Amino acid sequence: MTTAARPLLVLIAGPYRSGTGDDPELMAANLRTLERAAWPLFQAGHLPVIGEWVALPVLHSAGADVHSPLADQVLYPTAERLLAHCDAVLRLPGESTGADQDVAIARQRGLPVYTRLEDVPGVVVPAVA
Template identity: 45%
Template sequence: MSGTNGDESAIAKNLKAMEDYALPIYSKGHLAVVGEWLAWPVIRQAGGDSHSSNQFTEYQYPVAHRLLEKCDAVLRIPGESKGADIEMAKAKEMGKTIFMSLAEIPDVNSGL
């Protein structure tokens, strides 16, 4: 679980770190999407209520992988994360573009 050992405050900190990229990515003409944003409704409907629930384990990565199928690219933000490493391996397997920094993401607003 991303190296957080299920610590909800550490998980919240990691989620905030991902969300902090939403506006800068949007400013470049793209939309940032975090897998957990889409996974939690599924997890809750299945009866899960925490990152340590069986439902989280059952649905988090399958939801993230379905999302990844629809994404053009992935940004790997700094920091240790087993979950991010899993997603990067999956993205590479799928032939997705992987950016390692915000600066690498093209600004598609040019000429608008």
């Protein structure tokens, strides 16, 4: 495990619902894509976080899911509130209104926005053979 000079709380942002037609299997696949970035960040000494890790339990505790009208009142605001505590954003590829909002908020707050995992301080991405 490498350790960054200063551990960062990094929001991993990218498509979750976008382009899925709210198909649960496609949303789960998108979440797995976001989660793949978590281990390298953690190995580098950072604390990765994904908005859906926080928002989905909040939504479920209200008796709702992503298909509920309540979803838009929980998903985006959760990410915005979470960003108040984050040190950086890792924006993964793919169209996503929510991830674009996360990036805009991060930039307004002067937070670094990384678009490649290997650009996050301390992260080493193994070469692909």
